[in-house]
Amino acid sequence: MARRQPDLGRFTDVALLVLVSLAEGDKHGYRMIQDIEEFSGTALEPGTLYGALMRLEERGWIEPLPVIERRRPYRITPAGLDALREQLATLRRIEETGTRRARPSWGVA
Known part of the structure; x- marks a missing residue:
């Protein structure tokens, strides 16, 4: 039987999740909580x-x-949109690097 890998948990930053939620439109706290749970x-x-x-x-x-x-309700500001875009670009670079590095190398068991 294969050994189960330990759960690494959720990689989240609450501020990032809030900005993603508000990028869709204005929301009050309870709706943000629902939205964040739905998408993440x-x-x-x-x-x-x-x-x-x-x-x-x-x-x-x-x-x-x-x-x-x-x-x-809360609204994201133009500065918040800029911060969100910058953070998402960083996450894309991390994802691309992680995906590339996690590929099996030729001859490695």
Whole structure:
């Protein structure tokens, strides 16, 4: 029987997940939690999300919008879109390098 590889866990950065979610459009916290779980499989706790929202707002990458029915939506800013694009480009380079390096080499068992 083949030995099962250990689970490496999820490779996530909450701020990146929030920016990806908001790149689709404005959302309030609960909707972001749902969206992030749908596209990444990562279930965020509200405290984790709101800590990330605070940090992103301090950096000027997102902005709060007026409260609608007791919910505060957020919007990604142009600076946030730039940061997201830069981070995604870095992730693509990492993925390409990892894929290339993980290929079996000729003659290696």
